[in-house]
Amino acid sequence: MSLDAIPVHVINTTPAEPGLSGNALPLLREISELLRRLLETGETGTIDLSALPLTPADLDWLQDKLGEGEIAVTLQANGESTLNETACSGVWWVVHRNTQGAVTTQFIEVAWVPELVKAHPQDVKIGQESLELLISDL
Amino acid sequence: MQGPLIDTLARQGITRRTFLKYCATLASMMALPPSAGLAMAEALAATRRPSVIWLPFQECTGCTESITRSHSPTLEAMIFDMISLDYQETLMAAAGFQAEEALHNAMKDNMGKYLLIVDGSIPLGLDGAYSCIGGRSNLEILKEAAEGAAAIIAMGSCASFGGIPKANPNPTGAVSVSDIFTDKPIVNIPGCPPIPAVITGVLAHYLTFGTLPELDDKKRPKAFYGETIHDRCYRRPFYDQGKFAKTFDDEGARRGWCLFELGCKGPVTYNACATEKWNGGTSWPVESGHGCLGCSEPDFWDGGGFYKALSMPADPLKIGAVAAVVGAAVGVGVSVVNRVKKGAAKSAHETTDLADLEK
Incomplete structure (x- = not known):
């Protein structure tokens, strides 16, 4: 049986402008407010994109408006995560994926450096110890 | 478990960042502030394992399937590394005398401290004869296990509300866990089946804060059941614009318009499908083009038709x-x-x- 025999035709895949819900615009103001807070108090902020009623088109729109920055971080931790700076310095687009590559959560993080990128002192200590061991063996 | 959890995880090749990422996802789905992700990671990493006893009654094992087939086995398994699952009939290797001994030892050793998970409803008809394990009725087993439980987690719609066994005409006299106990802390995690992440979320909350999460009037965790499917549905903007699919394959359906007129129960169903999704975040019923059945609401089976719009009377045939x-x-x-x-x-x-x- 060919696929043409199936009477349902899917209109794919990138919904054009009709997909915009108008829910993305207010987020830009929220990001701007978070940036002001970061500059004044050093307090970081996060917006959980997966918890908001945003269509794929909304997310594309938002990503397009924020643009691409200079830094793109890839984290391999049980699936790939990307922590990319947007054209707006201090605004990071964080996407967590599972091992199958599906997006599990999506955040906008407003910070000097995203939390996950920083090394934990305990891990640094373990690294230092193994380095000491390596040197003593040489 | 020896030493803090983070060391055990490290031995299994799970790095701190993997764990942090998991906690961030967990905090996100529990609608906790992102800073809670870090707090959770710290608390969970140092946690001691509480004993968990899981009893199945009138059920289809769909709830267990849902948990064990969750999308990121290693991640969901982490939560199971944080608890000591002492009795689960479907998963345990032991049977017969050994199994029952494990159950009684767990109950005795952790009196007043263990968590009791129940899936399936409890039949009260014919003195409970409709469902017995080892010659004892479900009610008898449940009462014994509930005695020393710190809290009971009712997993799935059957344990929470009676579910499909309770559907009209309810031949076995099925009731929910909260129909039996009024003096115990009970958390209902309804859904047919419930979302795997929700059960792990509730367990993580208990492990992190030592308390059960905040519950609504139906004893459901507000973090997951605080809003309706409709509130968080990505098709919601189309509802607001009055754009509805009229059949399952018309122009509107293809454009992803609202499924309200096709019987979607999203507006009256409290659950997290719209944000958590299913099968590893792949999709969920509404995204696949079918309305919500309302499976996490009490008596969803007797709602009057899955394809009737909510605005239609439930049973228009009763007209004298x-x-x-x-x-x-x-x-x-x-x-x-x-x-x-x-x-x-x-x-x-x-x-x-x-x-x-x-x-």
Whole structure:
């Protein structure tokens, strides 16, 4: 049986402008407010994109408006995560994926450096110890 | 478990960042502030394992399937590394005497401290004879295990509200866990089945904060059941714009418009499907083009039809005896016509409409 025999035709895949819900615009103001807070108090902020009623088109729109920055971080931790700076310095687009590559959560993080990128002192200590061991063996 | 959890995880090749990422996801789905992700990671990493006893009653094992087939086995398994699952009939290797001994030892050693997970409803008809394990009725087993439990987690719609066993006419006299106990802390995690991340979320909350999460009036965790499917649905903007799919394959359906008129129960169903999704975040019923059945709400099976819009009366056929007699005669005629039409539509591969589905 060919696929043409199936009477349902899917209109794919990138919904054009009709997909915009108008829910993305207010987020830009929220990001701007978070940036002001970061500059004044050093307090970081996060917006959980997966918890908001945003269509794929909304997310594309938002990503397009924020643009691409200079830094793109890839984290391999049980699936790939990307922590990319947007054209707006201090605004990071964080996407967590599972091992199958599906997006599990999506955040906008407003910070000097995203939390996950920083090394934990305990891990640094373990690294230092193994380095000491390596040197003593040489 | 020896030492803090983070060391155990490290031995299994799970790095701190993997764990942090998991906690961030967990905090996100529990609608906790992102800073809570870090707090959770710290608390969970140092946690001691509480004993968990899991009892199945009148159920289909779908709830266990849901948890064990969750999308990121290693991640969901982490939560199971944080608890000591001392009794689970489907998962444990032991059987018979050894299994029952494990159950009683766990209950004795952790008196007043263990968590009791229950899936399935409890039949009260015929003195509980409809469902027995080892010659003892479900009610008897539940009462014994509940005695020393710190809290009971009712997993799935059957344990939470009676579910499908309780559906009209409820032949076994099935009831929910909270119908039996009024003096115990109970968390209902309804859904048929419930979302795997929700059960792990509740366990993580208990491990992190030592308390059960905040519950609503139906004893459901607010973090997951605080809003309706409709509130968080990505098709919601189309509802607001008055754009509705009229059949499952019309222009509106293809454009992803709202499924309200096709019987979607999203507006009255409290659950997290719209944000958590299913099968590893792949999709969920509404995204696949089908309305929500409302499986996490009490008595969803008797709601009057999955394809009836919420705005339609649940049972329009109850219109008095005279009308019913006349209706019956007309009904026979209609159903014959419908059957012929249905057969013809099937062979011609025609569009199926709402009326067809209600036949």
